[in-house]
Amino acid sequence: MSGPALAFEDVTRTYPGVAAPAVDGVSAQIAGGSFVALVGASGSGKSTLLKMVNRLEVPDGGRVTIDGDDVADGPAPRLRRRIGYVFQHVGLFPHMSVAENIAMVPRLSGKAAARSADVDVAALLDQVGLPADYATRPPAALSGGQRQRVGVARALAGGARLMLLDEPFGALDPVTRDRLCDTYRGLHDRLGLTTLMVTHDMAEALLMADRILVMAAGRLVADATPGEMLSGAAGPEATALVDVPRRQSARLQALAAA
Numbered sequence: 001m002s003g004p005a006l007a008f009e010d011v012t013r014t015y016p017g018v019a020a021p022a023v024d025g026v027s028a029q030i031a032g033g034s035f036v037a038l039v040g041a042s043g044s045g046k047s048t049l050l051k052m053v054n055r056l057e058v059p060d061g062g063r064v065t066i067d068g069d070d071v072a073d074g075p076a077p078r079l080r081r082r083i084g085y086v087f088q089h090v091g092l093f094p095h096m097s098v099a100e101n102i103a104m105v106p107r108l109s110g111k112a113a114a115r116s117a118d119v120d121v122a123a124l125l126d127q128v129g130l131p132a133d134y135a136t137r138p139p140a141a142l143s144g145g146q147r148q149r150v151g152v153a154r155a156l157a158g159g160a161r162l163m164l165l166d167e168p169f170g171a172l173d174p175v176t177r178d179r180l181c182d183t184y185r186g187l188h189d190r191l192g193l194t195t196l197m198v199t200h201d202m203a204e205a206l207l208m209a210d211r212i213l214v215m216a217a218g219r220l221v222a223d224a225t226p227g228e229m230l231s232g233a234a235g236p237e238a239t240a241l242v243d244v245p246r247r248q249s250a251r252l253q254a255l256a257a258a
């Protein structure tokens, strides 16, 4: 069974006091079980688009649906139970243990009596590649990469099958980042999740995602597979983004050959 389908239908969001819309008439269908990366220059509207899925932002026009249900219907906590959300500085509660942090989300999102004991913390830690005895540690006793792993475990704790990732690995060193990307892609496949991930790293998008959406000035300017992006078939904006890792790779190869 795969995660839910997600759809953006002509979605627009203009922040109060700002003339230009942050998101401007975006439409996209994301199939259940797919891994989609959202890329584009800083300020192009990626985070705003993502936040309209879990109602941290509300569209002025259009709608967002999950398996056909408008996210605007019903209480926000019920919606957020269906969605895992991981962002750059994952925001663990410092005075709680790792286990308490992981069990916190079901409680916040309204699932009655979800104490640490109700969530299989050891299994979740195992899924994100952390030893079970980390459960009793405070977040301060973890590295940045380990904290992000706990963030992923917490996002999965409520049983969500739709994951929104906003630069989840952005603050990590490249080696840790690479490992965590592998762990996460493995999890996505094993659990049959639907994932929408904002990233600034085009190489990461190309290597991790099934499909890449490119935003520029609030609009969707390309929607293509990594192969189409690399072949130049996805248009000039996409090609310009792909050229960055391509040039870096060529320079490295030249260095190695020198």
Ligand SMILES: Nc1ncnc2c1ncn2[C@@H]1O[C@H](COP(=O)(O)OP(=O)(O)OP(=O)(O)O)[C@@H](O)[C@H]1O
Binding pocket: 015, 016, 018, 022, 040, 041, 042, 043, 044, 045, 046, 047, 048, 049
């Ligand atoms: N709360 C807000 N109030 C006013 N304007 C905002 C607010 N949040 C974002 N914006 C503006 O909306 C536009 C899109 O912002 P958004 O954070 O969605 O872009 P982004 O592509 O995720 O950027 P980045 O890659 O830098 O995180 C930007 O011009 C930004 O300044």
